[in-house]
Amino acid sequence: MAEPMGFFTDTTVCIGCKACEVACKEWNQLPAAEGGANTLSGDSYDNTRRLDGIHWRHVQFIEQFSPDRSEGRWLLMSDVCKHCVQAGCLEVCPTGAIIRTEFDTVVIQSDVCNGCRDCIAACPFGVIDINPASGTAQKCTLCYDRLRAGLEPACSKACPTDSIQFGTVRELRERARARVQQLHAQGEKRAYLYGADEQGPLGGLNAFFLLVDRPEVYHLPPSPTLPSRRLVPSSLWTAVGAALVGLAGVFSFRNRGARQAAVEAEIEEERHERRRAA
Amino acid sequence: MSAVGLPDSFFTADPHWRWLIVLYFFVGGLAGGSYFLAALIDLFGRPWERPLARLGYYVALPGVILSAVLLIVDLRRPERFWHMLIESETFQPMFKAWSPMSIGSWALLVFGAFALGSFLAALAEPRPWGWRWLSLFRPPGITGTLFVIVGALLGLYVAGYTGVLLAVTSRPLWADTTLLGLAFIVSAASTSAALLILLGEPRRLALSGIAALKRLDAWVLVLELLVLVGLVVSLGAVARAWLDAWGLLFILGVVVLGILVPLALHWRPRVIGGIATLASAALVLIGGFILRVVVVLSNQNLGVH
Numbered sequence: 001m002a003e004p005m006g007f008f009t010d011t012t013v014c015i016g017c018k019a020c021e022v023a024c025k026e027w028n029q030l031p032a033a034e035g036g037a038n039t040l041s042g043d044s045y046d047n048t049r050r051l052d053g054i055h056w057r058h059v060q061f062i063e064q065f066s067p068d069r070s071e072g073r074w075l076l077m078s079d080v081c082k083h084c085v086q087a088g089c090l091e092v093c094p095t096g097a098i099i100r101t102e103f104d105t106v107v108i109q110s111d112v113c114n115g116c117r118d119c120i121a122a123c124p125f126g127v128i129d130i131n132p133a134s135g136t137a138q139k140c141t142l143c144y145d146r147l148r149a150g151l152e153p154a155c156s157k158a159c160p161t162d163s164i165q166f167g168t169v170r171e172l173r174e175r176a177r178a179r180v181q182q183l184h185a186q187g188e189k190r191a192y193l194y195g196a197d198e199q200g201p202l203g204g205l206n207a208f209f210l211l212v213d214r215p216e217v218y219h220l221p222p223s224p225t226l227p228s229r230r231l232v233p234s235s236l237w238t239a240v241g242a243a244l245v246g247l248a249g250v251f252s253f254r255n256r257g258a259r260q261a262a263v264e265a266e267i268e269e270e271r272h273e274r275r276r277a278a
Numbered sequence: 279m280s281a282v283g284l285p286d287s288f289f290t291a292d293p294h295w296r297w298l299i300v301l302y303f304f305v306g307g308l309a310g311g312s313y314f315l316a317a318l319i320d321l322f323g324r325p326w327e328r329p330l331a332r333l334g335y336y337v338a339l340p341g342v343i344l345s346a347v348l349l350i351v352d353l354r355r356p357e358r359f360w361h362m363l364i365e366s367e368t369f370q371p372m373f374k375a376w377s378p379m380s381i382g383s384w385a386l387l388v389f390g391a392f393a394l395g396s397f398l399a400a401l402a403e404p405r406p407w408g409w410r411w412l413s414l415f416r417p418p419g420i421t422g423t424l425f426v427i428v429g430a431l432l433g434l435y436v437a438g439y440t441g442v443l444l445a446v447t448s449r450p451l452w453a454d455t456t457l458l459g460l461a462f463i464v465s466a467a468s469t470s471a472a473l474l475i476l477l478g479e480p481r482r483l484a485l486s487g488i489a490a491l492k493r494l495d496a497w498v499l500v501l502e503l504l505v506l507v508g509l510v511v512s513l514g515a516v517a518r519a520w521l522d523a524w525g526l527l528f529i530l531g532v533v534v535l536g537i538l539v540p541l542a543l544h545w546r547p548r549v550i551g552g553i554a555t556l557a558s559a560a561l562v563l564i565g566g567f568i569l570r571v572v573v574v575l576s577n578q579n580l581g582v583h
Contacts, residue, residue: 050291050583092446094380095361096372114361115354117293118379121447126291126583135354214282219582221286227446228376230456234445238438238459244501245434245467249315252494253322253487272326 004104005147006083006206007156007164008172010179011218012191014076014163016059021048021078023158024057027143034132051079053131056140057155062217077209077218078155078164081106081127081140082195085203088227089119089128097136104169104206105142113137124202124224142207169206176210188212194220202226281582285516287450288581295574298352302345303440303570304469306386307462309341310437311470313393315494316400317430319487320417327487330478332400337473338433339397342390345436349386363387378443385435392429437470438463444573450580451573454516457509458573464502469566471495472540472559479555492555495562496544499537506533524576527568536565 025032031054032038041047046061058079065072087106090098097112098119108119108128113136120128120137131138143153151157156166165172173196183191190212195205201224215222281288316334319327350359358366362383365372374380399415399422416422441459444452452458471491479488510517520528540558547554 052291088448091374092377092379094372094374094377094383095358096365096374097361112358112361112366113355114358116352116362116379117295117354118377118443118447120291121293121295121449121452123290124286124448126289126581129291130294130354216281216284216289219281219289221289224286224289224448227448227453230445230453231376231378231442234442234456234459237457238442238463241460241463241505242434242438245314245464245498248494248497248501249318249467250322252490252497253318 002102002104003168003170004206005142005167006105006169006172006208007080007142007153007166008176008196008208008210009078009080010163010165010176010210011075011077012163012183012188012210012212013161014059014078015161016045016061016074016076017160018048018059019158019160020057020155020164021055021059023154024140025054027146027154028056028141030054030056030131031133051081051127051139052129053138054133056080056138060218064213064217075213075217077211078159079219080155080207081142082125082202082208083140083142083206084124085198085206086226087202088122088124091226091228092118092122094118101144103142103144103147105144105147107141107144108137108139110134110136110138122227124221124227140207169204172208176208179210183210183212194218284582285450285454287448287453287516289583290448290450290581291583292578292581293447293449294578295352296578298348300567300570300574302348302352303462303574304567305341305348306345306440307437307466307566307570308470308473309338309345309393310389310433310435311466312341312473313338313389313396313433314430314437314467315470315474315491316396317426317433320426321423323484323487323490327484327490328403330474330484330487330491332403333474333478333483334470335393335396335400337470337477338393339390342386342393342436346386346390378439378446382436382439382443385432385439389429389432389436392425392432396426396429434463434466437466450519450577451513451516452577454514455509455512457505457512461502461505461509461569461573464498464505465566465569468495468498468502469563471498472562472566475559476556476563479559488555492544495559496541499541499544499562503533503537503541506537519580520576524572528572528576531568532565532572535561536568537562540565 044061048055048058051058060077062075083105090106095112095114097109101107115135128137128139152166156164176193180191194211195208198204312334316331319331350356395415399412402409402412414421415425438459441462444458445456447453471494475491540561543554543558
């Protein structure tokens, strides 16, 4: 296997130009809108609103302003599939459509997916959705085709401020830690890395982020977990249920103590005897 | 709206599982539960209760066929349904022991085969014309006994795995408890007993068996009530998401209409006279359906995405 490849997205230098979104759509030939005209959000410069089957990059515009708007800041973050080291989508996929590639990225094979949508529910980040053009679940492939050809992904190639950086995960982590130190030294003490720790949630994220506020502010879960963690406890409880139902069943059909049932049983038996005799 | 303080499950996306899935969860539970009850009657009931067991097998096969149809129609690419069972690139079997949907697909297929065998055996039993070999699939013979035991276990599996499948996601409510499988399997037992009562009672099929089913239903309804209380407690703070119309539907539809009223009718059937048994069974079925409606649909608008 080649070295794990990924993205380091430094949100502090994102200017919200959405070049990444456009480059992604152009390279991957994704439609602009799900049929018909594009709708506007009406309350933000963010008209993409969320990652889904036809939006594999999404620049979030987070406005933090005081009520009188005398103070404030913009937080901008280009969101993308995290290419989790322990990927919930890959685990649950019942067709084997979702695979881990030689670059340690997570890719959905569109010709295998049958649109069951289990991966959409399993993803801890809400990254995946159906692309109506193909009827299959789709998301960022980390430009698997470009990587195979020795190119870097379209979005990081297009990013004019290097907010999106592409490289080996190992090198990106080093670069990201240096950047956090630099920001701390400059007085931006809130800077930290989200998903860069391989001891952290989901074994680390191959696409990780530098943030300056709590994860929830960027619509990221504070401590995402792998769906399969609930498989064993949930199965055991269900087995307990099966055992209880089985016991109740055996008890109900063996215990003929209830008087009425016994009386009815007698009547039935009589009838049965009579039928046999006849 | 600030997302700070929201549980992790609220940062996920809706898989658009709607009425087809609700209906599948209900029908699949009935198919598996009815087979389980039929096997129970075959194994522990009296000889004259066999017509009631046959009724269970008659329900199970159409139920499992309808389940498969519902699931296939719900796929966005229905023509690729077989990708669940066979790897489309290599034509090797596709099986993931850690993916509930993968095991569930196989379980449905294998259970379908058992349901077919028992259906045919039940069909042939009261007939004078041949096909005697089909009794191999029905107790009291040793092969028949083994057959329905395995079939009943598969039936329970089909009835319960759907709750595990919901837990093995990241979605609000589903991923916030591990008791959905337990709730579904108990509810499958109560709704299946209710269905057999509803179909068997008017035909006066084995009244002693109907009486036993009613007793079973009462026990299981009490159990279901406890499980649902446990379910809400296990959700913790996330249960507050149900402080809306869904919660009202849960309380009124599932708990009151589907459990408390049937239990009251079981305890004091004379209150409404001769139709108490049928009314109670119908309410249990309605309550079981509403349980799946609430569980499957109530989280579709929860979350930040």
